Amino acid sequence: MYQGCYGICTSPSVLTALSVAINQVFMNIISNAIDALSNYNSQRPSAEIYLNLNRIWITTEIIGANCVIRIADNGSGMTEEVKKRLFDPFFITKAVGKGTGLGLSISYQIIVEKHGGTLKCLSEIGQGTEFLIEIPLDFNKEITSSKQSTGVWTKSSGSEKIT
């Protein structure tokens, strides 16, 4: 496995990914879920909060040649308008000072452009939200061919590392 990378999942398969970048994606999607739950709670009476407790589910599995990671919450969900603009840079519905609106556009670039994967969102108002991240297990091959153009990788004594 490359230095500066880590494995997610899974016996017998191991996904090799750019660890710093992938952590940024997870942190953003999870903190968005926490914000959505907190925002949802502020609009609900406590009795309803107790009946339908806040939850965040994180699952990983191998499907075909991909590692699939799902991060779901049972928060407020999104309107169609929000879903359409979700991955646009600077799109934000949070209060001023609560974010930059860049988290998902950067996450999209990391998953799609740097890892050759897909990032999708399923959401319904009042039902919650699920982000679906798919990363090819043969990502190793993709970073070998893309490292020159992205500038993320350098060669060091025959091994690769993130700079």
Ligand SMILES: Nc1ncnc2c1ncn2[C@@H]1O[C@H](COP(=O)(O)OP(=O)(O)OP(=O)(O)O)[C@@H](O)[C@H]1O
């Ligand atoms: N799990 C979610 N539930 C409901 N809405 C969400 C969820 N995740 C994202 N959103 C919506 O998508 C918008 C864009 O999210 P994004 O992560 O790009 O920016 P941000 O969280 O507002 O700011 P930043 O990530 O830069 O701090 C959010 O403002 C919010 O409206």
Ligand SMILES: [Mg+2]
């Ligand atoms: Mg965010």
